[in-house]
Amino acid sequence: MEKNESIKCRVSNCTHWDSQYCTASDIEVSVDGGGTNAPNSEGTNCHTFEARS
DSSP states (O other): OOOEEEEEOOOTTBTTEETTEEOOSSOOEEETTSSSOOSSGGGEEETTOOBOO
8 A cells, every 4th residue: 555645653563654654545543541532642542553463
């Protein structure tokens, strides 16, 4: 998949990571613990993450 240069990613052990960019066709981010309001970026979670094997 081609990298999307408008979606930066710093998680190098994700299968969608390509030199600081995300190659996923779509991404899903949610609030840790549920709900719709995060107190800060640390309170969010990328569900698109897949560990490299």
